[in-house]
Amino acid sequence: MNESNTAHQLVVSNLTKSFAGATQPVSVLRDVSLELSAGDSLAIVGPSGSGKSTLLQILGTLDHPNSGTVSINGIDPFELDENALAQFRNQHIGFVFQDHHLLPQLSVLENVLVPALALGKTSTEQVTRAYELIESVGLANRDDHLPSELSGGERERVAVARSLLMKPSLILADEPTGNLDRTTAEAISELLLELQQASGAILIAVTHSGALANAMKESKELVDGQLV
Numbered sequence: 001m002n003e004s005n006t007a008h009q010l011v012v013s014n015l016t017k018s019f020a021g022a023t024q025p026v027s028v029l030r031d032v033s034l035e036l037s038a039g040d041s042l043a044i045v046g047p048s049g050s051g052k053s054t055l056l057q058i059l060g061t062l063d064h065p066n067s068g069t070v071s072i073n074g075i076d077p078f079e080l081d082e083n084a085l086a087q088f089r090n091q092h093i094g095f096v097f098q099d100h101h102l103l104p105q106l107s108v109l110e111n112v113l114v115p116a117l118a119l120g121k122t123s124t125e126q127v128t129r130a131y132e133l134i135e136s137v138g139l140a141n142r143d144d145h146l147p148s149e150l151s152g153g154e155r156e157r158v159a160v161a162r163s164l165l166m167k168p169s170l171i172l173a174d175e176p177t178g179n180l181d182r183t184t185a186e187a188i189s190e191l192l193l194e195l196q197q198a199s200g201a202i203l204i205a206v207t208h209s210g211a212l213a214n215a216m217k218e219s220k221e222l223v224d225g226q227l228v
Contacts, residue, residue: 007038007073007169008037008038008039008073008169008170008200008201008202009035009036009037009038009071009072009073009074009169009202010034010035010036010037010059010070010071010072010169010170010202011035011069011070011071012032012033012034012035012059012068012069012070012071013033013068013069013071014031014032014033014067014068014069015029015031015032015033015055015058015065015067015068015069015070016029016030016031016032016065016066016067016068017029017051017054017055017058017063017065017066018066027225028051028054028225029051029054029055029058029065029225029226030224030225030226031068031225031226032055032068032225032226032227033068033227034220034227036202036204037202038200038201038202039196039197039200039201039202040202040203040217040218041193041196041202041203041204041205041216041217041218042202042203042204042205042216042217042218042219042220043204043205043206043207043212043213043216043218043219043220044056044204044205044206044207044219044220044221044222044227045206045207045208045213045219045220045221045222046221046222046223050222050223050225051222051225052206052222053174053206055206055222056172056174056204056206058070059093059170059172059204060089060093060095060170060172061077061078061085061088061089061093062089064078065078072088072092072093072169072170073092073169075088077089087119090115090118090119090166091166091168092166092168092169092170093168093169093170093171093172094115094162094163094164094165094166094168094170094171094172094201095163095171095172095173095174096156096159096160096163096171096172096173096174096176096192097159097173097174097175097176098174098175098176098178098179099179100147100155100156100158100159101159102147102155102158102159103147104146104147104148105146106146106147107143107144107145107146108134108139108142108143108144108145108146108147108150108158109127109130109131109134109143109144111147111158111162112130112133112134112158112161112162112165113126113127113130113165114162115162115165115166116130116165116166126165129165130161130165131143133161133164133165133195134158134161136161136195137157137158137160137161137191137195138157138191139154139157139158139161142154151184152179152180152184153180153184153187153188156176156177156179156180156184156188157188157191159176160176160188160191160192160195164195164199164201167199167201168201169201169202170201170202170204171192171196171201171202171203171204172204172205173192173203173204173205173206173207174205174206175206175207175208176188176189176192176205176207176212177189177207177209177212178207178208178209185209185211185212186211189209189211189212189215190215192205193215193216203216
């Protein structure tokens with residue numbers, strides 16, 4: 001399933017983010033800049049509370065920076081209105097969370113199709129792609145199962161498949177192996193990187209896992225709000 005697209009590009013320039021504190025603003029991100037292209041993968045490591053998830057939320061357009069710019073394929077999503085931003089996020093960004101966030105009442109197939117359902121009806125092409133992704137993550141015989149009938153590793157595989165449904169330019173993974181045992185975590189890491197490489201998407205993962213960080217093309221640490 002090779003979907004390589006050399007147009008994928010992420011450019012982050014001088015990103016800052018602070019939150020209101022008791023006496024003064026608390027600076028979380030300071031002058032963060034990075035540039036990634038199609039097929040690149042980056043691990044962001046650092047202690048809890050260092051701002052890793054905040055950075056991921058901004059890159060995923062779920063939060064706004066105080067200053068600086070984010071450009072995905074030449075578009076600054078924060079210049080879009082609310083509806084256009086939601087559509088942009090749906091089409092260009094895939095998310096893999098530590099807690100898989102599967103809908104318990106939906107089957108594996110339906111959960112993978114959720115990003116398409118957000119825009120209305122699913123197309124035949126999207127359903128076909130969902131089946132292909134489910135097969136690629138090793139769950140071809142479980143497409144009609146509910147999340148409660150799956151193991152933790154299987155649920156995370158569904159989350160990986162879901163993140164790729166819309167052929168995103170950017171995949172953001174927040175501790176994707178954090179709740180898994182070591183063997184399952186390694187399998188999910190390999191799967192995520194394999195599918196990301198096949199798609200040509202950019203992958204950024206926030207992780208405490210040295211194994212996952214080492215498997216990525218590049219690793220940066222978030223220290224005092226800056227990537228080093």
